[in-house]
Amino acid sequence: MKIEIEIDEKYIAELVSQEIAMRIVAERGYEGREAKIGIRNGVDKAIKSYIYSKKDEVIERVVGRASAEMVKKGLPKLLDRLGEMKE
Numbered sequence: 001m002k003i004e005i006e007i008d009e010k011y012i013a014e015l016v017s018q019e020i021a022m023r024i025v026a027e028r029g030y031e032g033r034e035a036k037i038g039i040r041n042g043v044d045k046a047i048k049s050y051i052y053s054k055k056d057e058v059i060e061r062v063v064g065r066a067s068a069e070m071v072k073k074g075l076p077k078l079l080d081r082l083g084e085m086k087e
Helices: 009-026 030-053 055-086
Strands: none
Touching: 009 030, 030 055
């Protein structure tokens, strides 16, 4: 009996790369700490880049939410204070 399995070399390379990366990050030595710092910095830069690329959408959402909160919470307080001032 003969069984043949064909595995894509790219898939094996990806698995090996992931395993090496996980072992480096899991180590408690210098390389592990530096890898974690590098990953954190990379994620920070990616998030910053994404937010700046969607800046107009983010501003519109923030302004929309702030406007809704002003109407829900700010307007009643303003009316209460105006009522207090007239008394």
